[in-house]
Amino acid sequence: MDANFIDRLLLFMEKEGINDNQMTVSAGLSVGVVGKMRKGITKGLNSANIEKILYAYPNLSATWLLTGVGEMLQSSPGVPQGASDATIDRLLAKITEQAETIGALKEQIKQLQREKGKDVSDVRTSGVANVG
Numbered sequence: 001m002d003a004n005f006i007d008r009l010l011l012f013m014e015k016e017g018i019n020d021n022q023m024t025v026s027a028g029l030s031v032g033v034v035g036k037m038r039k040g041i042t043k044g045l046n047s048a049n050i051e052k053i054l055y056a057y058p059n060l061s062a063t064w065l066l067t068g069v070g071e072m073l074q075s076s077p078g079v080p081q082g083a084s085d086a087t088i089d090r091l092l093a094k095i096t097e098q099a100e101t102i103g104a105l106k107e108q109i110k111q112l113q114r115e116k117g118k119d120v121s122d123v124r125t126s127g128v129a130n131v132g
Contacts, residue, residue, distance in 0.1 A: 003068060005044055005045075005065065005066065006037055006038075006043075006044060008064065008065055008068060008072075009037075009045075009053070009065060010038065011072070012057070012060055012065070012072060015072065016057075020034040020035050020038065023053070023056075026056045026057070027049070027052040027053045027055070027056040027057075028052050028056070029049055029052060029053075030049075033045070033049065050065070050066075053065075058074070059073050059074050060072070060073065060074070061073060061074050
C-alpha cells in the first residue's frame, strides 16, 4: 500500500466523518496536533498519541493503521479477527461463568467476615462483574 500512517489516519477520519477537533477531543490529544500532521508540519504521532487514538476508536484496526495491512475496521473490537460464532459463544459463556464465580466468592467473603464478627460494610462489592 502506498499510503503512509498519516494518510491512513486521515482516510479513517474521512470515512467515519471525524473532523480534526473531534479526533483531538475523543482521543485526548494536544490541541492542534492533528492539524499540524495534516499540514505536514509534523511527520507523524508519537506512540502515546497513537495508543490514545486506538483506545478512543476501538473499531480502528491497529495493524491497518500502522502498516496498511488488512482491513481498516475491525468487525467486533476485542474479539479475535476471524472468530466463529461458536468461539464467540464460548468466550461469552466463560465470561458469564467467571462473573458468577466472582459474585459467589464475594458472598463467601462476606459470610466469613460475618462469622468472625467483622463489620461487613467494609467489604467492597461495587466491583461485582455484571454481564448482560
